[in-house]
Amino acid sequence: MAGETVITIIGNLTDEPELRTTRNGEAVCNVNIASNTRQYNSQSGQWEDGDTLYMRGTIWRDMAQHCAQSLHKGMRVIAQGRLQQRSYQAKDGTNRTVVEMQVDEIGPSLRNATAQVQKIQRGGYQGAPQAGFNNPPSNGFQQPQQAGQQPAQSQQLGGDPWASNNNQPSDFGSFGGNTDEF
Numbered sequence: 001m002a003g004e005t006v007i008t009i010i011g012n013l014t015d016e017p018e019l020r021t022t023r024n025g026e027a028v029c030n031v032n033i034a035s036n037t038r039q040y041n042s043q044s045g046q047w048e049d050g051d052t053l054y055m056r057g058t059i060w061r062d063m064a065q066h067c068a069q070s071l072h073k074g075m076r077v078i079a080q081g082r083l084q085q086r087s088y089q090a091k092d093g094t095n096r097t098v099v100e101m102q103v104d105e106i107g108p109s110l111r112n113a114t115a116q117v118q119k120i121q122r123g124g125y126q127g128a129p130q131a132g133f134n135n136p137p138s139n140g141f142q143q144p145q146q147a148g149q150q151p152a153q154s155q156q157l158g159g160d161p162w163a164s165n166n167n168q169p170s171d172f173g174s175f176g177g178n179t180d181e182f
Helices: 061-070
Strands: 005-013 018-021 027-041 046-060 076-089 095-108
Touching (some): 005 046, 018 061, 027 061
Parallel strands (some): 046 095
Antiparallel strands (some): 005 076, 027 046
Protein backbone atom coordinates (compact mmCIF):
# COMPACT_ATOMS: atom_id res chain seq x y z
CA MET A 1 0.00 0.00 0.00
CA ALA A 2 3.00 2.29 -0.12
CA GLY A 3 2.60 5.20 -2.47
CA GLU A 4 -1.20 5.24 -2.36
CA THR A 5 -2.96 8.50 -1.68
CA VAL A 6 -5.36 8.07 1.24
CA ILE A 7 -8.02 10.74 1.68
CA THR A 8 -11.03 11.45 3.83
CA ILE A 9 -13.95 13.28 2.28
CA ILE A 10 -17.01 14.69 4.03
CA GLY A 11 -19.97 15.61 1.87
CA ASN A 12 -23.48 14.80 0.70
CA LEU A 13 -24.54 11.92 -1.53
CA THR A 14 -25.78 13.35 -4.82
CA ASP A 15 -27.62 10.16 -5.85
CA GLU A 16 -28.89 6.94 -4.33
CA PRO A 17 -26.05 4.40 -3.92
CA GLU A 18 -25.93 2.20 -7.02
CA LEU A 19 -25.53 -1.50 -6.15
CA ARG A 20 -24.47 -3.93 -8.88
CA THR A 21 -23.03 -7.43 -9.06
CA THR A 22 -19.97 -8.30 -11.14
CA ARG A 23 -19.77 -11.33 -13.42
CA ASN A 24 -17.88 -13.08 -10.61
CA GLY A 25 -20.79 -12.50 -8.22
CA GLU A 26 -19.12 -9.77 -6.14
CA ALA A 27 -21.23 -6.84 -4.95
CA VAL A 28 -20.03 -3.36 -5.87
CA CYS A 29 -21.66 -0.09 -4.91
CA ASN A 30 -20.95 3.30 -6.48
CA VAL A 31 -21.60 6.55 -4.65
CA ASN A 32 -21.18 10.16 -5.70
CA ILE A 33 -20.17 12.57 -2.95
CA ALA A 34 -20.30 16.36 -3.25
CA SER A 35 -18.06 18.18 -0.81
CA ASN A 36 -17.95 21.94 -0.63
CA THR A 37 -16.35 24.46 1.66
CA ARG A 38 -18.11 27.35 3.35
CA GLN A 39 -16.17 30.53 3.72
CA TYR A 40 -17.04 33.61 5.73
CA ASN A 41 -17.08 36.78 3.64
CA SER A 42 -16.14 39.57 6.03
CA GLN A 43 -17.24 42.26 3.56
CA SER A 44 -20.82 40.96 3.26
CA GLY A 45 -20.91 39.46 6.77
CA GLN A 46 -22.31 36.17 5.41
CA TRP A 47 -21.19 32.61 4.78
CA GLU A 48 -20.73 31.67 1.13
CA ASP A 49 -20.30 28.32 -0.60
CA GLY A 50 -16.88 27.69 -2.08
CA ASP A 51 -15.97 25.37 -4.92
CA THR A 52 -17.57 21.92 -4.87
CA LEU A 53 -15.52 18.74 -5.23
CA TYR A 54 -17.43 15.83 -6.74
CA MET A 55 -15.90 12.45 -5.92
CA ARG A 56 -17.06 9.07 -7.19
CA GLY A 57 -16.48 6.27 -4.71
CA THR A 58 -16.47 2.52 -5.24
CA ILE A 59 -17.30 0.12 -2.41
CA TRP A 60 -16.88 -3.65 -2.63
CA ARG A 61 -18.37 -6.88 -1.22
CA ASP A 62 -20.34 -6.87 2.06
CA MET A 63 -19.75 -3.18 2.70
CA ALA A 64 -21.30 -2.45 -0.72
CA GLN A 65 -24.54 -4.13 0.36
CA HIS A 66 -24.47 -2.38 3.75
CA CYS A 67 -23.96 0.96 2.02
CA ALA A 68 -26.87 0.41 -0.38
CA GLN A 69 -29.15 -0.51 2.55
CA SER A 70 -28.06 2.26 4.91
CA LEU A 71 -27.20 5.36 2.88
CA HIS A 72 -29.49 7.49 0.74
CA LYS A 73 -29.40 10.51 -1.55
CA GLY A 74 -28.78 13.74 0.34
CA MET A 75 -27.23 12.12 3.42
CA ARG A 76 -24.06 13.68 4.78
CA VAL A 77 -21.35 11.01 4.86
CA ILE A 78 -17.73 10.61 5.88
CA ALA A 79 -15.72 8.38 3.54
CA GLN A 80 -12.09 7.32 3.71
CA GLY A 81 -10.26 5.55 0.96
CA ARG A 82 -7.53 5.50 -1.64
CA LEU A 83 -7.43 7.59 -4.78
CA GLN A 84 -7.05 5.66 -8.00
CA GLN A 85 -6.68 6.95 -11.50
CA ARG A 86 -7.92 4.97 -14.47
CA SER A 87 -8.20 5.58 -18.16
CA TYR A 88 -10.84 4.32 -20.55
CA GLN A 89 -12.15 4.90 -24.05
CA ALA A 90 -15.53 6.62 -24.22
CA LYS A 91 -18.30 5.60 -26.62
CA ASP A 92 -17.35 8.47 -28.91
CA GLY A 93 -13.81 7.07 -29.20
CA THR A 94 -12.03 9.65 -27.05
CA ASN A 95 -9.64 8.59 -24.32
CA ARG A 96 -10.59 9.76 -20.85
CA THR A 97 -8.96 9.63 -17.45
CA VAL A 98 -10.84 9.75 -14.15
CA VAL A 99 -9.78 9.85 -10.51
CA GLU A 100 -11.97 7.77 -8.21
CA MET A 101 -11.90 6.74 -4.59
CA GLN A 102 -11.71 3.09 -3.55
CA VAL A 103 -13.68 3.42 -0.31
CA ASP A 104 -12.28 1.60 2.74
CA GLU A 105 -14.73 3.08 5.28
CA ILE A 106 -17.96 5.04 4.90
CA GLY A 107 -20.75 6.07 7.22
CA PRO A 108 -23.23 8.81 7.99
CA SER A 109 -22.02 12.04 9.55
CA LEU A 110 -23.56 12.53 12.99
CA ARG A 111 -23.04 16.30 13.09
CA ASN A 112 -26.69 17.03 12.27
CA ALA A 113 -28.24 13.56 12.36
CA THR A 114 -28.53 10.38 14.40
CA ALA A 115 -28.10 6.79 13.29
CA GLN A 116 -29.15 3.34 14.49
CA VAL A 117 -26.33 0.82 14.08
CA GLN A 118 -26.86 -2.92 13.76
CA LYS A 119 -23.97 -5.33 13.89
CA ILE A 120 -24.02 -7.94 11.14
CA GLN A 121 -23.30 -11.50 12.29
CA ARG A 122 -20.63 -13.16 10.18
CA GLY A 123 -19.65 -16.77 9.69
CA GLY A 124 -16.69 -18.34 11.42
CA TYR A 125 -16.66 -19.08 15.12
CA GLN A 126 -20.08 -20.44 16.04
CA GLY A 127 -19.67 -20.32 19.84
CA ALA A 128 -21.74 -18.26 22.25
CA PRO A 129 -23.12 -15.05 20.80
CA GLN A 130 -20.99 -12.02 21.49
CA ALA A 131 -22.33 -8.85 23.04
CA GLY A 132 -23.01 -6.27 20.39
CA PHE A 133 -25.63 -3.88 19.20
CA ASN A 134 -28.29 -6.57 18.77
CA ASN A 135 -27.19 -9.12 21.36
CA PRO A 136 -27.48 -8.56 25.10
CA PRO A 137 -24.22 -9.06 26.94
CA SER A 138 -23.74 -12.37 28.69
CA ASN A 139 -21.51 -10.92 31.42
CA GLY A 140 -24.37 -9.72 33.61
CA PHE A 141 -24.12 -6.02 32.82
CA GLN A 142 -27.25 -4.10 31.96
CA GLN A 143 -28.04 -2.60 28.60
CA PRO A 144 -29.03 1.08 28.67
CA GLN A 145 -32.69 1.45 29.54
CA GLN A 146 -35.21 2.81 27.09
CA ALA A 147 -37.80 5.32 28.20
CA GLY A 148 -40.70 3.61 29.99
CA GLN A 149 -38.81 0.36 30.68
CA GLN A 150 -38.47 -0.99 34.18
CA PRO A 151 -34.88 -1.44 35.41
CA ALA A 152 -33.59 -5.00 35.51
CA GLN A 153 -33.65 -6.67 38.92
CA SER A 154 -30.37 -7.65 40.56
CA GLN A 155 -31.23 -11.36 40.14
CA GLN A 156 -30.99 -10.85 36.38
CA LEU A 157 -27.60 -9.21 36.70
CA GLY A 158 -25.79 -12.43 37.44
CA GLY A 159 -24.31 -11.23 40.74
CA ASP A 160 -22.82 -8.05 39.28
CA PRO A 161 -21.05 -6.31 42.22
CA TRP A 162 -21.53 -2.85 40.63
CA ALA A 163 -25.27 -3.15 40.20
CA SER A 164 -27.65 -1.95 42.83
CA ASN A 165 -31.18 -2.93 43.64
CA ASN A 166 -33.40 0.13 43.30
CA ASN A 167 -34.91 -0.64 46.71
CA GLN A 168 -31.54 -0.51 48.49
CA PRO A 169 -29.25 2.53 48.72
CA SER A 170 -25.88 2.20 47.04
CA ASP A 171 -22.48 3.35 48.27
CA PHE A 172 -21.85 4.58 44.72
CA GLY A 173 -24.74 7.03 44.46
CA SER A 174 -26.72 6.44 41.31
CA PHE A 175 -24.01 4.46 39.51
CA GLY A 176 -25.78 1.45 38.06
CA GLY A 177 -28.95 2.22 39.96
CA ASN A 178 -31.78 4.70 40.04
CA THR A 179 -31.15 7.76 37.88
CA ASP A 180 -34.28 9.68 38.84
CA GLU A 181 -32.15 12.09 40.90
CA PHE A 182 -30.76 13.79 37.79
